[in-house]
Amino acid sequence: MITFDFTNKTAFITGAASGIGAAQAQALLNAGAQVFAFDQQNGQLQRFQEIFPERFAFYLGDVREKNHLQEAIKNCHSLFGTIDILLNTAGILDDYLPLAETDEALWTQILDTNVKSMFTLTKLLLHELLDNQGTIINMASIAGLVAGGGGIAYTTSKHAIIGFTKQLALDYADKGLHVNGLAPGAIDTPMNQADFSGDGKMAKWVAEETPTKRWATPEEVAYATLFLASEETRYIQGTILPIDGGWLLK
Numbered sequence: 001m002i003t004f005d006f007t008n009k010t011a012f013i014t015g016a017a018s019g020i021g022a023a024q025a026q027a028l029l030n031a032g033a034q035v036f037a038f039d040q041q042n043g044q045l046q047r048f049q050e051i052f053p054e055r056f057a058f059y060l061g062d063v064r065e066k067n068h069l070q071e072a073i074k075n076c077h078s079l080f081g082t083i084d085i086l087l088n089t090a091g092i093l094d095d096y097l098p099l100a101e102t103d104e105a106l107w108t109q110i111l112d113t114n115v116k117s118m119f120t121l122t123k124l125l126l127h128e129l130l131d132n133q134g135t136i137i138n139m140a141s142i143a144g145l146v147a148g149g150g151g152i153a154y155t156t157s158k159h160a161i162i163g164f165t166k167q168l169a170l171d172y173a174d175k176g177l178h179v180n181g182l183a184p185g186a187i188d189t190p191m192n193q194a195d196f197s198g199d200g201k202m203a204k205w206v207a208e209e210t211p212t213k214r215w216a217t218p219e220e221v222a223y224a225t226l227f228l229a230s231e232e233t234r235y236i237q238g239t240i241l242p243i244d245g246g247w248l249l250k
Contacts, residue, residue: 004226007032010080011229012073014063014121015090017043019189020139023218024087024225029056031226036076036083038063039090063090063117069124084132085229086125088118089139093191097151107153114157118164126172133176135229138165140181142244149185158183162240169238180228180236185244188215211246 011028015021016037022044025035029052037045037058045058057079061068076083091114094106118138129136143149144158162181169179186192186206196203207214221243227233228241242248 004031004230006085006226006229008034009084010034010036010076010082011085011087012036012038012076012083012125013087013089014038014117015139016058017041017045019191020184020187020218020221021087021089022048023222024089025056027219027222027226028085028229033085034080036072036080038069038072063121064112066120066124069117069121073124082128082132083125084129084134086122086129086134086136087139087225087229088121088136090114090117091139091141091157091191092154094151094154097153099152102152110153110157111160114154115160115164118161122168130172130175130177133178135178136168136180137225137228138179138181140165140183140240142183142185142242142247145183145240145242145248165240166238173237178234179238180233181240182221182224182228183240183242183244184216184221185242185247186210186215187218187221187243189218209247209250210244211249214245216243216245 006028011033013021013025013035016025017039025037025048028035034055038061040060040062048056059072059075061072092110094110122136138161140161141149141158143155144162147155149155165179165181224241224243
């Protein structure tokens with residue numbers, strides 16, 4: 001296994017309290033990074049702080065609120081200095097609702113949480129990351145590449161994230177910014193626990209439809225994150241890396 005070393009690097013991660021975000025935080029901490037986490041809930045954040053008191057801190061807030069993001073960035077700077085890696089991981093699902101069942105409030109909530117917050121935070125950190133020749137990894141989804149991975153709002157948001165990622169890379173690659181995205185498929189996280197409820201029929205169907213016949217762990221996404229965040233992959237630009245067990249092969 002390749003060993004990644006992120007000593008003296010500072011990563012800012014949204015949605016880090018559970019699931020993929022928590023696995024990314026753990027992986028980066030294990031690799032020597034300083035990690036500043038942002039989430040609405042505490043989740044695993046307190047545990048990380050207890051284990052890595054010198055290299056981990058967090059802020060509880062809403063990614064849709066610009067002032068919360070600004071305060072978190074200020075806290076991160078005071079503790080760890082400038083930010084080298086931005087992981088835009090926070091996101092929410094829409095219960096697979098079609099257009100007829102999606103009201104304006106839900107549409108706005110999904111787009112503001114998944115897309116607008118990414119725009120806001122990335123813009124707040126853009127000049128800093130350009131100065132540092134930093135790395136940005138945006139959390140897309142297979143729902144950003146094909147239909148069926150979510151409802152109308154979620155699928156639209158993830159397609160938008162892919163467009164945002166590609167254009168961001170094109171605009172700033174020549175200035176040293178390193179930008180890519182991840183497109184997970186069936187990942188066993190708290191966000192997807194509804195698929196396992198009851199007799200778990202949906203979870204079993206998803207596993208059966210996936211060529212590898214299983215769900216992935218958040219740690220598998222975190223390992224791909226370390227790869228794309230490494231200095232050795234800086235020539236990879238604007239790529240959306242599927243982590244889907246072969247789902248898109250069909």
